[in-house]
Amino acid sequence: MRRDVRLPVALPNSHESDLALAQAVVARDRKAAAEFVQIHSDALYRYVRSRLQPRFEFVEDIVQEVFLTAWKSLPRYRGEAPLRSWLLGIARHKVEDHYRERLRIIPLPDEAEDTLPLVGPDIDAALDQARAQQAAGKILTALPEIYRLVLLWRYWEHRSAEEMAERTGKTPKAIERLLARARQEFRALWLAPSHE
Amino acid sequence: MNEDLWLEQLAETIPLEESVLAPSCLKSRVYSALILAAESEGPLLPLTETKQAGRGLCVFEHLVQILPSPDAVQSFQYCKVCHARVLGERVENAPIYWPCCPYSEFQNR
Numbered sequence: 001m002r003r004d005v006r007l008p009v010a011l012p013n014s015h016e017s018d019l020a021l022a023q024a025v026v027a028r029d030r031k032a033a034a035e036f037v038q039i040h041s042d043a044l045y046r047y048v049r050s051r052l053q054p055r056f057e058f059v060e061d062i063v064q065e066v067f068l069t070a071w072k073s074l075p076r077y078r079g080e081a082p083l084r085s086w087l088l089g090i091a092r093h094k095v096e097d098h099y100r101e102r103l104r105i106i107p108l109p110d111e112a113e114d115t116l117p118l119v120g121p122d123i124d125a126a127l128d129q130a131r132a133q134q135a136a137g138k139i140l141t142a143l144p145e146i147y148r149l150v151l152l153w154r155y156w157e158h159r160s161a162e163e164m165a166e167r168t169g170k171t172p173k174a175i176e177r178l179l180a181r182a183r184q185e186f187r188a189l190w191l192a193p194s195h196e
Numbered sequence: 197m198n199e200d201l202w203l204e205q206l207a208e209t210i211p212l213e214e215s216v217l218a219p220s221c222l223k224s225r226v227y228s229a230l231i232l233a234a235e236s237e238g239p240l241l242p243l244t245e246t247k248q249a250g251r252g253l254c255v256f257e258h259l260v261q262i263l264p265s266p267d268a269v270q271s272f273q274y275c276k277v278c279h280a281r282v283l284g285e286r287v288e289n290a291p292i293y294w295p296c297c298p299y300s301e302f303q304n305r
Binding site for chain 1: 199200202203204206207209210211212213214215216217218219222223225226227229230231233234235237238239240241245246249251252253273275296298301302
């Protein structure tokens with residue numbers, strides 16, 4: 001290993017093989033870098049793609065950004081978590097940056113009277129897991145982008161309306177109203193007979 | 197159950213991730229970008245050390261590695277001038293079959 005390289009340092013009970021790979025990448029071993037990409041790219045791609053659907057045109061740039069950011073941060077990786085989880089954490093931040101950016105650009109829909117929230121439908125009674133996954137994907141794809149983004153951010157990334165408001169510079173009330181309308185649209189499509 | 201809770205439960209049970217693979221072109225471009233970034237920080241690990249670490253070399257790298265050559269030659273990224281990189285970055289499932297070539301190994305075959 002070259003002396004000018006600051007290698008990651010192991011913590012007790014660390015993920016040794018992940019740490020060894022990280023150390024080799026930081027030491028600028030080209031084949032370790034290839035292994036790093038080969039092992040983790042499918043999972044990162046799947047995750048980012050699922051969170052950006054159907055705007056797939058942004059997926060590849062974000063995946064590349066995740067790897068480059070990870071590469072810069074690898075000297076700080078201590079093996080306390082699996083490398084995959086660590087990378088997915090970076091990917092999550094990138095996805096949230098994308099949501100924030102899009103929510104800043106897309107104008108909020110006109111204010112309207114909220115007729116909901118009402119009672120949500122019963123998931124179990126409606127569909128099995130595979131069909132539910134397909135249906136949810138289809139509905140999210142069919143929604144206007146601003147509704148899709150807030151639903152993904154709130155429910156699949158588990159952020160509160162306050163956190164989303166803080167990160168977008170909008171008021172919590174505006175985000176709550178947006179979420180209410182997004183839920184309303186989602187629910188209407190979920191209950192529509194053609195949503196499968 | 198209110199709508200908020202209903203959607204929380206729905207998201208809990210539905211992961212959204214489909215079983216897709218990253219395109220080979222993307223893997224190739226990511227790898228090239230990482231190597232470019234690594235080179236901007238300093239020379240790559242000499243091929244001899246890569247081999248000593250148990251990682252395979254392609255036929256071209258192997259030729260360079262067995263030559264009596266200084267570190268600068270050993271650290272050069274030969275993929276920069278290799279057709280496999282060009283094909284890998286531009287063609288999905290490119291016909292590259294060199295053993296121990298990253299661009300070949302990125303292909304989803």
